[in-house]
Amino acid sequence: MKERHLGRSGLLVSRLALGTMTWGHDTDPDEAAAQLAAFVTAGGTLVDTADVYSDGDSERILGHLLRETADRDGLVIATKAAIRPNGRYDGSRRHLLRALDASLDRLGLDHVDLWQLHVYDPATPLEETLSALDEAVLSGRTRYVGVSNYAGWQVAKAAAWQRAWPGRAPVVSAQLEYSLLRRDIEREVVPAVLDADAGLLPWSPLGRGVLTGKYRTGIPAGSRAAAPHFSEFVQPYLDEECGRIVESVVTAAEGLGVSPLSVALSWVRDRPGVAAPIVGARTAAQLAQALESETLTLPQEIRDALDDVSDMSAAHP
Template sequence: MKERHLGRSGLLVSRLGLGTMTWGQDTDAEEAAEQLTTFVDAGGTLVDTADVYNGGESERILGRLLRERVDRDRLVVATKAAIRPNGRYDGSRRHLLRALDASLDRMDLDHVDLWQLHVYDPATPLEETLSALDEAVASGRTRYVGVSNYAGWQISKAAAWQRAWPGRSPVVSAQLEYSLLRRDIEREVVPATVDAGAGLLAWSPLGRGVLTGKYRTGIPAGSRAAAAHYSEFVQPYLDEECARIVESVVTAAEGLGRSPVAVALAWVRDRPGVAAPVVGARTAAQLGVILESEDLTLPNEIRAALDDVSDTSTGSP
């Protein structure tokens, strides 16, 4: 698998990241182990988790696998903080540094490679939140820092603050939802990310699973849309407009002799500013289909057709 620099930093990451949001809930430890070894064997390096994923179980499973199955030095380990277990946003220095210590304990690591602010906390001064990033880097608990789910102005403000004084840790990544079904971030957020020198990590690049084509004729049993804890997450992408885009992806896939998954991932992977899509799979078999996107570069005419059918450029940012 090819690698890319994460933004304007020196950190190289695989151009496909493995998300672990399902680990510890829909994906058990043995299935997670198979996923991780499959991913690493394919040349993948970037593995993304968060302190709140399934009560910390995702981090615990990843930590065990780093001890027992995969050489930790082969991976770029990324995690996040800023959400309390009760769902409250908390960007305070106190919470963030305690959350990072707890993440390191769960994974049995002395540092992570990328530590990200999971959300923007409007109740905490941004300079206080960012000071936690500087402390985390200075203390050796993380090598790089980034943000997640920030608006364009929030990314710009954070990046400018970090550049304003020597010794502060630059924001090297911004993790955002981005797919053929979610292109509104191209109006403001993507330009802000690129201007800040951060690499875009695209979460849910398969449109919350809808771009696989599995929902074309209904909601399959066992799918996320059929699960009580995920149905509201998927529902916004089951409308007629999204269905039209899915049909275009399926048509393109049939013409190329590839899967809709490969087409949708290749599209977002090669968008300006993107360092890597971060894809979560429930099973190793699903991950195998995802990895088939690595050798696909979309022909210009197909890319243009998908750009056109999914365009959301009208209107102001």
């Protein structure tokens, strides 16, 4: 698998990341082990988790695998904090540093490679939140820091604050939802990320699974849309407009002799500023399909056609 620098930092990451949100919930430890093994065999390095995924079980499973089967030095481990178990946002210095210590304990590590602010907390002054990033780097508990789910102005403000004084930890990444079905971040967030010299880490690059084409004729049993805890997450992308985009992806895939998944993933992987889309598969078999996209580079005429069919309506600004 090819590698890219994460923004303008010196950190190299695989251009596809392994997401672990389902680990400990829909993905059991054995299946997680199979996923990690397949990912590493394919040359993948960036593994993303968070302290709140499956109430910490995602980090616990990953930590066990790092101790038992994986080459820690060959992997780039990323986690996140700023959401309490009850769902409340908390960007206070107190909570963030306690959360990082708890993550390191679950992972069985003395440091992570990338620590990200999971959400923006409007109730805490941003300078306080960012001071926790500086402390985490200075104390050796993380090597790099980033943000997640920030609006364009929030990315710009955080990046500018960190640049304003020597010794502050620069924001090297921004994790956001981005796919052919979710291009609104191109209006303000992507330009802010590019201006900040950060790398974009798209989550849900397959449009919450809809771009695989599996919902074209209904909702399959066992799919996320059929699961009570995920149905509302998928439902917004099952409308007519999204269906039209999916059909274009399917047509492109048929013409290229590949899967719709590979087409959709290749499209977002090669967008400006993207370092690595994060693929969160439920099974190792699903992950194997995503890994096949590594060999695909979309012809320009197909990229143009997909750009046109998924183009956002005019908006201001």
